[in-house]
Amino acid sequence: MTSRSGNRRKRDKTRSPRTTAKAAPPKARQAKKPTPNLEKSADTGSATRRLPRPDGVLPEEALPLILEVAGNADYALLDSGDGLKLERYGPYRVVRPEGQALWRPALPQSEWEAADAIFTGDTDEEGMGRWRFPKAALGETWPMKHDGINFLGRFTSFRHVGVFPEQATHWRHMAESIESAGRPVRVLNLFGYTGIASLVAARAGAEVTHVDASKKAVGWARENQLMAGLEDKPIRWIVEDAMKFVEREGRRGNQYDIILLDPPAFGRGPKGEVWQLFEGLPSMVAGCRDILSDKPLAMVLTAYSIRASFYAIHALMRERMAGMGGRVESGELIIREDETVGAGRAISTSLFSRWVAA
Numbered sequence: 001m002t003s004r005s006g007n008r009r010k011r012d013k014t015r016s017p018r019t020t021a022k023a024a025p026p027k028a029r030q031a032k033k034p035t036p037n038l039e040k041s042a043d044t045g046s047a048t049r050r051l052p053r054p055d056g057v058l059p060e061e062a063l064p065l066i067l068e069v070a071g072n073a074d075y076a077l078l079d080s081g082d083g084l085k086l087e088r089y090g091p092y093r094v095v096r097p098e099g100q101a102l103w104r105p106a107l108p109q110s111e112w113e114a115a116d117a118i119f120t121g122d123t124d125e126e127g128m129g130r131w132r133f134p135k136a137a138l139g140e141t142w143p144m145k146h147d148g149i150n151f152l153g154r155f156t157s158f159r160h161v162g163v164f165p166e167q168a169t170h171w172r173h174m175a176e177s178i179e180s181a182g183r184p185v186r187v188l189n190l191f192g193y194t195g196i197a198s199l200v201a202a203r204a205g206a207e208v209t210h211v212d213a214s215k216k217a218v219g220w221a222r223e224n225q226l227m228a229g230l231e232d233k234p235i236r237w238i239v240e241d242a243m244k245f246v247e248r249e250g251r252r253g254n255q256y257d258i259i260l261l262d263p264p265a266f267g268r269g270p271k272g273e274v275w276q277l278f279e280g281l282p283s284m285v286a287g288c289r290d291i292l293s294d295k296p297l298a299m300v301l302t303a304y305s306i307r308a309s310f311y312a313i314h315a316l317m318r319e320r321m322a323g324m325g326g327r328v329e330s331g332e333l334i335i336r337e338d339e340t341v342g343a344g345r346a347i348s349t350s351l352f353s354r355w356v357a358a
C-alpha cells in the first residue's frame with residue numbers, strides 16, 4: 001500500500017528492470033477497438049467486468065521501475081519518522097501524517113518545531129482534519145512553483161496541499177514527448193485536480209482537456225492557469241464524471257494522443273456517480289484505449305492508497321494495450337528525503353503503470 005506525499009527535482013531510476021522484447025509489429029493494431037461487451041454495474045451505472053480480452057501481441061514490458069523525485073528549490077521532503085513527515089513547500093515547512101514512516105526522525109526536534117503548518121486529525125490517508133499554524137495564522141493559499149510554473153499551494157481539509165510533487169517525473173516525461181512529437185498533440189487529463197499536469201502539458205504545446213468531478217478543484221485549476229500566465233493556452237476545463245466523459249468521447253469519436261489518469265480509490269462524480277477503483281478501472285483503461293488517436297504517445301495510470309501491487313495495474317495495462325506495440329513500464333513513485341539535510345530515506349507515494357509508444 002502506498003500513500004501520497006510530495007517533491008520535485010525528478011530523477012528517474014530504474015532498479016533491476018525486467019524487460020522483454022515482444023513489441024507488436026505495427027500491423028498488429030487492428031485489435032485497437034474491441035467490440036463492446038460490457039455489463040452495467042447497478043451501483044455505478046458504468047460499464048464494468050466482462051470486457052472482451054483484446055487480441056494482439058502484448059506490449060513489451062519494463063518493471064519494476066522506481067521513479068524518484070528528490071528535493072529542489074520549490075519542494076523537499078526534509079525528514080520523516082514517528083508516523084509523520086516534514087516537508088518544505090515553497091516558503092513553508094509543513095508537517096503531515098505519514099503512516100509509512102516507521103523509523104525515527106533524523107533531524108533534531110528544533111527543526112520540526114520550526115514548522116509553519118501542522119495537519120492534525122485523522123491519520124487515514126483520505127481522512128479529514130485541521131491545520132494548525134504554530135508561528136502565525138496563514139491564509140488558505142500561498143504562491144508555489146513547479147518547474148517555473150506559478151500556482152497556488154492550498155491547505156485543504158484532507159491534508160493535501162494542492163499538488164502531488166511525486167507526479168513531476170510523469171509530467172516531465174509527458175512534456176518531453178509533446179515537445180518531441182513534431183505535430184499537434186492532444187492530452188486528456190482525467191481526475192485532474194488543481195491542474196498542474198494540464199499546465200505542464202499546455203506549456204509544452206499540447207491542446208489539453210482537463211476533467212474533474214469537483215467544481216471547486218476545477219475552479220482552483222483555472223486560477224492556477226491565470227497564476228501561471230498560461231491563459232492563452234488551449235485548455236478545456238470540464239466538471240464531469242471521468243468514466244462518463246470517457247464513454248461519451250468514445251461515442252463522439254474524439255481522440256487523444258496522451259491520456260493521464262490518476263484516480264482515487266473511491267470518488268464521486270458531480271451527479272453522485274460512484275467511482276470505485278477496483279470496480280471501474282478495467283473499463284476505464286479499456287475506454288481510454290478506445291479514445292487514443294491513431295498515433296498515440298502514452299497512457300499514464302497512477303494509483304494510491306489501495307491494497308494492490310503495481311503488478312496488478314501492470315497486467316491490466318498490458319492486457320488492455322495488446323496489439324498496440326510500445327512498452328508498458330510499471331513500478332512506484334517515490335520521494336526521497338533531501339540528502340543535503342535529511343537521512344535520504346524513501347517514501348513510496350503511488351503505484352503506476354504507463355504505456356509508451358515505441
Ligand SMILES: C[S@@+](CC[C@H](N)C(=O)[O-])C[C@H]1O[C@@H](n2cnc3c(N)ncnc32)[C@H](O)[C@@H]1O
Binds near residue numbers: 194217
Ligand atoms: C488525487 S486527485 C488527482 C491528482 C492530480 N492527478 C494531480 O496530480 O494534481 C483525485 C481527483 O479525482 C477527482 N475525482 C474523484 N472522483 C471522480 C470522478 N468520479 N470523476 C472525475 N473526477 C473525480 C477528485 O475531485 C480529485 O480532484
